[in-house]
Amino acid sequence: MARFNVSISDKAETDLLSIPFPLRRQINQRILGLAAAPRPDGFMSIGTDGGAALFIHGYALLYSIDDEDALVIVIAILPDTLPPKGS
Secondary structure, eight states: OOOOEEEEOHHHHHHHHTSOTTHHHHHHHHHHHTTTOSSOTTOEEETTTTEEEEEETTEEEEEEEETTTTEEEEEEEEEOOSOOTTO
């Protein structure tokens, strides 16, 4: 499988810097892991244009996947406000 380039938007970078350690480090590691596996276990496909979300310790990592150009763009990292499964 090809490695993907990972790009982080200015918004996502600002979001990441607002998250306290050590959680920020864990989220950063998951972002870096998208280069090898842009669709890791637990990811959620959003729409039909390559949108994706990954939920990490109360945060939603929103990103897009461009298979043709082998590119992942992290769009935002937001507090997870979805209700728990089964609610």
